[in-house]
Amino acid sequence: GNSVTQMEGPVTLSEEAFLTINCTYTATGYPSLFWYVQYPGEGLQLLLKATKADDKGSNKGFEATYRKETTSFHLEKGSVQVSDSAVYFCALSDRNTNAGKSTFGDGTTLTVKP
């Protein structure tokens, strides 16, 4: 079956530090990959996505590259801000399953201190 493994948290960084959150996946088909963010008290929001190998998704200074050879989709940001404090979820949707139901990792909590 499909699975997503994320770097365990929590992660605490100082403002302007470099962020990497690791994500690896196992999929029976050829998945699309996503990063979602959940701010305190809010619902899941799509942060970025990539639908094929070597695609780079980017949004709000965050980036992730779809690496089929290493089955990875690591999230990076060059300079984090306090407002980036949230829980980040890596997810995949397998095109071979019903309409792309998603499989999620367990989430990584990021706290950015001023």
Place this chain on the structure above:
Amino acid sequence: GAGVSQSPRYKVAKRGQDVALRCDPISGHVSLFWYQQALGQGPEFLTYFQNEAQLDKSGLPSDRFFAERPEGSVSTLKIQRTQQEDSAVYLCASKDSSGIYEQYFGPGTRLTVT
């Protein structure tokens, strides 16, 4: 425009009670998903509708869980004879027919069974 809404946002039920959780998807979205998110974990798939048809209910944990979407719009997730292990956040997501598996999530209903 309006996003996915869910009600109630919080529900406390005594063990053995029945509960009904409502999801209003984005207008016109064909696909609707329900997920269960336990504390400290990622969302786990419960069931999927395409219009009014329930095409996948493989994630429903027991026959106490039942979902419906009779007119292809609003959906209700019903849990009968609630147990403590049902305590979780229940997330609804919707997707249109054109997005590449991009799902839009509601804020969730936090269910606590005492």
